[in-house]
Amino acid sequence: MDEKIEALASSEDIAPAPGSTIPVTARSLDINELQAFPEKKLKALARDLDLYLHPARSRHQHILDIARASLGGGATVTAEGFLDQVSDSFAMLRWPKLNFLPLPEDVSVPRALVEQYQLRPGQKIAGIVRLPGQREKFLCLDEVTSIEGQPAQEWAQPTHFDKLTPHWARATRSHRRAATSGQDDPAKGNRKSDSSESPRGCAHPALGRRAPGRSDGLGARSRLPDLPFEF
Numbered sequence: 001m002d003e004k005i006e007a008l009a010s011s012e013d014i015a016p017a018p019g020s021t022i023p024v025t026a027r028s029l030d031i032n033e034l035q036a037f038p039e040k041k042l043k044a045l046a047r048d049l050d051l052y053l054h055p056a057r058s059r060h061q062h063i064l065d066i067a068r069a070s071l072g073g074g075a076t077v078t079a080e081g082f083l084d085q086v087s088d089s090f091a092m093l094r095w096p097k098l099n100f101l102p103l104p105e106d107v108s109v110p111r112a113l114v115e116q117y118q119l120r121p122g123q124k125i126a127g128i129v130r131l132p133g134q135r136e137k138f139l140c141l142d143e144v145t146s147i148e149g150q151p152a153q154e155w156a157q158p159t160h161f162d163k164l165t166p167h168w169a170r171a172t173r174s175h176r177r178a179a180t181s182g183q184d185d186p187a188k189g190n191r192k193s194d195s196s197e198s199p200r201g202c203a204h205p206a207l208g209r210r211a212p213g214r215s216d217g218l219g220a221r222s223r224l225p226d227l228p229f230e231f
Helices: 002-014 031-036 039-048 059-072 111-117 167-181
Strands: 028-030 076-084 090-094 107-110 124-130 139-147
Touching (some): 031 059, 031 076, 059 076, 076 139, 107 111
Antiparallel strands (some): 076 124
16 A cells, blocks of 8 residues: 555656646757747756856857757757868768858768768758767767758769760750751751852852952962952
8 A cells, every 4th residue: 555655656746747848858959949049048948957058158059058968868959051071081060040150069970971871062961969979079960861851761862063964065066967967957957068159168259259360370369359348
């Protein structure tokens, strides 16, 4: 009987009181939302976490402290930003609303995730954050959930820009083949060259005709006819 009473008393102590806030261990926080919170809301969240925000620390350091305390309490923390390849070993998530500046709450992306999904600088990445491990300085991305707005499982890496074939190059090659073949195709707009009109690519047909009284002797100077020009 005494054991049943103790069990009921312990269950009443664990059950949350009516109107009380949800414990932090059951919450999921987002770093992007924390950056938009006013100072009063950050202090209220820190109060729920039983966290003291030192007044000498900056606002972004407070956001980092709240994220660390939430992860330590078992909460799920997510983040979304643009990939910045700072070194060969890891990359960072930058925030567009904060002008992509380096901040204390930046999230590092391990090289393993970069190679797994073949991530490139400038791509929009979202995922789940974990606490830094050994020899890690920043918050670390533990799992990638979306890339460029698409689920990570459905993401397909597009063709690299250097391997793309421009359409104008194909059109230029076909145009050159049609011009060298000398065929007149009205559908393609190719113009057949006429040697009688302008031999050797002369600009005016009269330049290809022999002037009257022209001699072909050696040393004779050829005289071209006077052509009318309109200005």
